[in-house]
Amino acid sequence: MVELVWLIPALPLIGFVVLLLAGKLLGEPRAGWIATTAAGASFLVTLMVFVGLLGRDSHSGGRSYELILFDWLPSGSLQVEAGFLVDPLSVTMALFVTGVGALIHLYSVGYMHGDPKYSKFFLYLNLFLFSMLMLVFGNNLVVTFLGWEGVGACSYLLISFWHHRDSAATAGKKAFVTNRVGDWGFLVATFAIWSALGTVTYTEIASSPAMTAATGTAVSLLLFVAAAGKSAQLPLYVWLPDAMEGPTPVSAMVHAATMVTSGVYLLVRMNNVLTDDALIVIAVVGAATALFAALCAVAQHDIKKVLAYSTISQLGFMFLAIGSGAYVAAIFHVITHAFFKALLFLGSGSVIHGMGDEQDMRKMGALRLAMPITGATFIVGWLAIAGVPPFSGFWSKDEILLAAWEQENIGPLLWVIGLITALLTAYYMSRQVILVFFGDQRWDEDAHPHESSWTMTTPLCVLAGAAIVGGAINLPLVKDWLVLEHFLEPIFNDPHHFSSGTTTKVALAVISVCAALAGISLAVLSWLTRRISTDRLEPDFLENAMYVDSTYARVVDGIGTSSFQGAADIDERFVDGTVNTVGKLTMRLGQLIRPAQSGYIRNYAVGVALGALVIVAFLTWGLLL
Amino acid sequence: MEITTGWYLVLGALLFIIGGTGLLIRRNPLVMLMCVELMLNGVNLSFVAFSRTLNDIGGQTVVFFVLVVAAAEVVVGLGLVVAILRRQPGATADDLSLLKG
Numbered sequence: 050m051v052e053l054v055w056l057i058p059a060l061p062l063i064g065f066v067v068l069l070l071a072g073k074l075l076g077e078p079r080a081g082w083i084a085t086t087a088a089g090a091s092f093l094v095t096l097m098v099f100v101g102l103l104g105r106d107s108h109s110g111g112r113s114y115e116l117i118l119f120d121w122l123p124s125g126s127l128q129v130e131a132g133f134l135v136d137p138l139s140v141t142m143a144l145f146v147t148g149v150g151a152l153i154h155l156y157s158v159g160y161m162h163g164d165p166k167y168s169k170f171f172l173y174l175n176l177f178l179f180s181m182l183m184l185v186f187g188n189n190l191v192v193t194f195l196g197w198e199g200v201g202a203c204s205y206l207l208i209s210f211w212h213h214r215d216s217a218a219t220a221g222k223k224a225f226v227t228n229r230v231g232d233w234g235f236l237v238a239t240f241a242i243w244s245a246l247g248t249v250t251y252t253e254i255a256s257s258p259a260m261t262a263a264t265g266t267a268v269s270l271l272l273f274v275a276a277a278g279k280s281a282q283l284p285l286y287v288w289l290p291d292a293m294e295g296p297t298p299v300s301a302m303v304h305a306a307t308m309v310t311s312g313v314y315l316l317v318r319m320n321n322v323l324t325d326d327a328l329i330v331i332a333v334v335g336a337a338t339a340l341f342a343a344l345c346a347v348a349q350h351d352i353k354k355v356l357a358y359s360t361i362s363q364l365g366f367m368f369l370a371i372g373s374g375a376y377v378a379a380i381f382h383v384i385t386h387a388f389f390k391a392l393l394f395l396g397s398g399s400v401i402h403g404m405g406d407e408q409d410m411r412k413m414g415a416l417r418l419a420m421p422i423t424g425a426t427f428i429v430g431w432l433a434i435a436g437v438p439p440f441s442g443f444w445s446k447d448e449i450l451l452a453a454w455e456q457e458n459i460g461p462l463l464w465v466i467g468l469i470t471a472l473l474t475a476y477y478m479s480r481q482v483i484l485v486f487f488g489d490q491r492w493d494e495d496a497h498p499h500e501s502s503w504t505m506t507t508p509l510c511v512l513a514g515a516a517i518v519g520g521a522i523n524l525p526l527v528k529d530w531l532v533l534e535h536f537l538e539p540i541f542n543d544p545h546h547f548s549s550g551t552t553t554k555v556a557l558a559v560i561s562v563c564a565a566l567a568g569i570s571l572a573v574l575s576w577l578t579r580r581i582s583t584d585r586l587e588p589d590f591l592e593n594a595m596y597v598d599s600t601y602a603r604v605v606d607g608i609g610t611s612s613f614q615g616a617a618d619i620d621e622r623f624v625d626g627t628v629n630t631v632g633k634l635t636m637r638l639g640q641l642i643r644p645a646q647s648g649y650i651r652n653y654a655v656g657v658a659l660g661a662l663v664i665v666a667f668l669t670w671g672l673l674l
Numbered sequence: 675m676e677i678t679t680g681w682y683l684v685l686g687a688l689l690f691i692i693g694g695t696g697l698l699i700r701r702n703p704l705v706m707l708m709c710v711e712l713m714l715n716g717v718n719l720s721f722v723a724f725s726r727t728l729n730d731i732g733g734q735t736v737v738f739f740v741l742v743v744a745a746a747e748v749v750v751g752l753g754l755v756v757a758i759l760r761r762q763p764g765a766t767a768d769d770l771s772l773l774k775g
């Protein structure tokens with residue numbers, strides 16, 4: 050059944066083409082249902098491929114299947130095929146991309162109700178899903194890059210979906226431009242890998258001999274630049290908070306659950322070329338990002354901004370895991386995060402929808418009574434992300450903290466940063482839940498918050514279920530229960546194993562649970578029972594994200610603009626100058642010989658006569674000689 | 675006095691020069707076309723004269739070709755002249771200097 054893999058991206062592509070040709074004609078809600086059907090069918094095919102893969106022998110490369118469609122770029126010694134690679138990693142990614150994606154399509158059917166560009170929204174969503182699946186299933190770096198650019202373009206289109214709003218149009222541009230920096234890293238890394246190994250195909254890269262230390266580290270860091278751009282790590286994270294200008298399902302799917310994890314996917318896919326030096330950089334940047342974004346999330350008032358910074362922070366956790374060598378823990382967290390963050394975003398969308406497009410948490414409160422399903426599912430998501438056992442987030446976060454603890458050089462430091470971040474995560478998420486769903490009612494009576502339609506609550510319930518039990522795919526208690534780890538094992542040349550004893554593991558888990566509970570209690574004391582004054586809990590410094598964004602803006606505006614202007618001047622004077630001088634000289638020469646063309650036939654006739662005379666004279670001279 | 679080949683050649687040359695001079699100094703397009711005909715016939719005469727002298731039929735064959743080409747040229751030339759004079763009655767060759775650089 051693995052041969053069906055081509056259908057997985059083909060189905061959303063068909064949906065895209067249908068909507069492109071007849072989207073306006075189909076209108077609401079049929080356009081939405083077609084897109085949802087395409088995404089759902091894609092999920093079903095992924096399940097079939099998954100079952101087919103499970104039926105294969107897990108040893109000696111049995112679970113790696115390549116489907117080559119055609120020769121894409123046959124140019125000399127660079128041969129690029131358009132092909133798909135089915136292995137445990139790509140199937141794991143595809144399962145939650147299509148699964149969560151289908152749920153978000155379903156949710157959008159209700160959420161986008163009444164939007165004038167209804168069919169176009171689903172067209173973009175299907176195109177996004179197609180690109181994401183190309184990224185995941187591509188059997189070489191170039192096909193992945195195609196998907197990589199595709200999701201970038203779709204992200205741009207979807208962030209600025211309501212482009213009549215200035216802020217949305219600007220946010221879309223910002224995301225696109227920031228991502229270009231990452232794309233640069235991807236391209237140069239691809240070039241370097243090809244020149245060092247002579248191949249861009251994943252299976253061949255994995256079996257190639259190691260590159261020299263310097264090349265390997267350079268390639269690893271370039272890949273990390275690519276991943277940092279797409280996955281919003283320091284210092285390239287600035288686009289993600291602004292990306293919340295897009296419709297909420299987009300925030301859930303593109304900017305929380307799927308696209309932003311493609312950086313993690315890329316690094317895990319290339320795990321065989323990452324060097325130890327680069328891993329330390331990745332771990333440090335990941336930990337710094339996690340802490341930084343968690344601090345920023347503490348002081349946000351916009352319901353979606355909190356979740357945006359929380360996403361950056363959780364992505365930091367994933368990179369911390371990769372940097373510690375625990376790739377499985379990173380993928381595990383990608384999956385659980387996809388469940389609970391999609392859930393939280395869709396829940397916040399439901400709240401925004403019910404409140405009539407109000408996003409300020411200061412104008413909410415006590416909404417659990419008006420929106421029982423949204424409230425209950427949001428609370429599940431909160432417990433999951435806060436790391437309360439037995440919800441899914443606890444298991445994956447705990448594994449990352451353990452991996453950080455075991456990191457060889459600066460392990461305990463990374464662990465402490467991770468722990469503080471976990472505490473902050475529990476705190477700001479509790480603050481959000483309290484501000485939105487508990488406490489006093491701070492909205493006007495005429496706001497009339499109401500529960501959303503079934504197309505929106507169904508995905509919430511499904512995702513809540515997944516957020517509760519999602520941790521079961523990799524329980525650390527018994528060795529046989531490490532399902533995900535055993536499943537992913539074939540993709541690593543050198544699988545990572547935890548070395549700590551049971552006592553350490555249990556102690557670390559207990560400490561992280563205590564941190565989560567401490568964060569929750571702190572939030573309850575300050576925001577619910579108001580025992581702690583909240584006056585100084587939202588400093589401007591954190592609300593403005595430590596002024597990083599405005600500093601970037603100032604630098605680009607000041608030094609940036611003047612240096613760009615300088616480059617433009619050089620271009621005008623030297624490059625254009627040379628070209629223009631050549632042009633002017635040619636014109637002068639033309640002016641000189643212009644009178645020869647008088648337009649009078651008699652002058653031309655004289656020319657002909659003189660020419661004939663010259664020929665005659667020449668011939669006569671020849672005869673005389 | 676015997677009329678030798680030289681006479682014919684001189685006559686041909688004279689016709690050619692009259693035609694050429696006319697072409698250069700006249701401004702009426704119709705007259706200029708006639709001058710071209712004169713030049714062609716001057717050359718034709720020379721061809722026939724040489725053909726007789728050298729006893730070679732080739733010269734006379736060429737004349738036929740020249741006549742055919744001249745006829746075709748006159749068709750095109752007169753067509754152009756008629757078209758031009760319709761647009762600009764009384765136009766001279768100097769008025770038609772649209773290709774001035």
